[in-house]
Amino acid sequence: xxxxxxxxxxxxxxxxxxxxxxxxxxxxxxxxxxxxxxxxxxxxxxxxxxxxxxxxxxxxxxxxxxxxxxxxxxxxxxxxxxxxxxxxxxxxxxxxxxxxxxxxxxxxxxxxxxxxxxxxxxxxxxxxxxxxxxxxxxxxxxxxxxxxxxxxxxxxxxxxxxxxxxxxxxxxxxxxxxxxxxxxxxxxxxxxxxxxxxxxxxxxxxxxxxxxxxxxxxxxxxxxxxxxxxxxxxxxxxxxxxxxxxxxxxxxxxxxxxxxxxxxxxxxxxxxxxxxxxxxxxxxxxxxxxxxxxxxxxxxxxxxxxxxxx
Numbered sequence: 001x002x003x004x005x006x007x008x009x010x011x012x013x014x015x016x017x018x019x020x021x022x023x024x025x026x027x028x029x030x031x032x033x034x035x036x037x038x039x040x041x042x043x044x045x046x047x048x049x050x051x052x053x054x055x056x057x058x059x060x061x062x063x064x065x066x067x068x069x070x071x072x073x074x075x076x077x078x079x080x081x082x083x084x085x086x087x088x089x090x091x092x093x094x095x096x097x098x099x100x101x102x103x104x105x106x107x108x109x110x111x112x113x114x115x116x117x118x119x120x121x122x123x124x125x126x127x128x129x130x131x132x133x134x135x136x137x138x139x140x141x142x143x144x145x146x147x148x149x150x151x152x153x154x155x156x157x158x159x160x161x162x163x164x165x166x167x168x169x170x171x172x173x174x175x176x177x178x179x180x181x182x183x184x185x186x187x188x189x190x191x192x193x194x195x196x197x198x199x200x201x202x203x204x205x206x207x208x209x210x211x212x213x214x215x216x217x218x219x220x221x222x223x224x225x226x227x228x229x230x231x232x233x234x235x236x237x238x239x240x241x242x243x244x245x246x247x248x249x250x251x252x253x254x255x256x257x258x259x260x261x262x263x264x265x266x267x268x269x270x271x272x273x274x275x276x277x278x279x280x281x282x283x284x285x286x287x288x289x290x291x292x293x294x295x296x297x298x299x300x301x302x303x304x305x306x307x308x309x310x
Contacts, residue, residue, distance in 0.1 A: 029061030033068065040075060049075045066096045070105055077108060082116030103133045107142060119149040140166050140173035147182065160186050 036051035049072060055061045056068035073088035089109040093102055110125030126146035130139055147162035159182070166179035 025058075025060035026063075029055050029058050029064055032058075033061070033064050036068075036071065040071065040078075045075050045079055066092055066099045066101055069095075070101045073105065073108060073112075077112055077115070080115060082112040086112040086116070103129070103136050104138065106132070107136070107138045110142070111145060114145055114149050119152045122146070122149045123153075140170035140175050143170075144173075144175040144179055147179070151182070151186075156186050156189070 032051050033055045036048045036055065039045075039048035039051065052068045052072045052075065055064050056072065061068070069088050069092040073085045073092070076082075076085035076088060086109055089105045089112065092099065092105045093109070096102065106125070106129050110122050110129055113119075113122035113125055123146050126142045126149070129136070130142050133139070136142075143162045143166050147159040147166075150156075150159035150162065163179040163183045163186075166173060166175050167183070170176065
């Protein structure tokens with residue numbers, strides 16, 4: 001009887017000790033988790049990750065494992081380690097599919113894809129999140145980040161529609177201002193592209209006009225040069241002809257003056273004036289007639305030169 005009592009007492013004591021140790025270990029895990037949250041809030045991300053890892057690997061902290069995996073993902077996301085963050089979120093989603101943190105983990109999983117540069121898959125993940133959890137507090141954020149991913153892919157129209165959804169359907173979201181700013185940038189970008197196209201068209205049209213003007217001017221200069229070359233040749237011939245006629249006229253004038261001088265000398269000598277004067281008179285008349293003919297020809301040539309100059 002006494003033996004049985006002793007055995008029962010030992011068993012009860014063992015259970016009490018086990019329960020006490022278990023409670024103490026769970027309390028330690030909770031304290032470690034709380035310490036990790038404090039470190040995370042203070043920006044001590046690496047120390048926070050170390051404490052969370054200990055909680056996740058502790059058997060006594062089993063109840064805190066989903067939270068530990070979730071916050072490990074948040075820590076790595078804050079450190080821009082998209083690959084590691086995605087692994088932690090995937091572990092939570094796959095290992096604890098019914099846990100309350102799963103919707104938020106799915107949202108942050110999409111954000112990790114966005115940070116990692118996998119924009120197309122990020123859009124798919126955000127769409128899945130919105131489809132599965134349309135009442136989540138993160139829906140407006142999902143629309144916004146999906147718009148950012150689409151912008152990175154060059155789909156401005158689709159991105160603009162998502163930003164408009166944030167502005168119109170979620171006016172109380174803190175993403176409204178950022179979404180409105182993105183919409184303004186998209187509109188400015190479109191206007192800038194239109195202006196660039198207009199300037200390019202205007203510049204090309206200006207260049208075409210200049211080229212056409214240069215061609216016309218060159219053609220005009222070529223034609224003018226050809227005309228001048230031809231006119232110069234013709235005028236040079238006329239000028240030579242006029243010069244020759246001037247020489248002939250000068251020679252005839254000299255001959256006429258010589259004849260007049262000779263006549264005066266004869267008259268002064270009182271020689272046979274009748275015969276001499278008759279001969280000289282004939283010579284003078286011929287010279288005068290020829291002089292008049294040459295002068296008429298000279299006037300005609302000058303009139304021709306003036307006509308061409310017009």
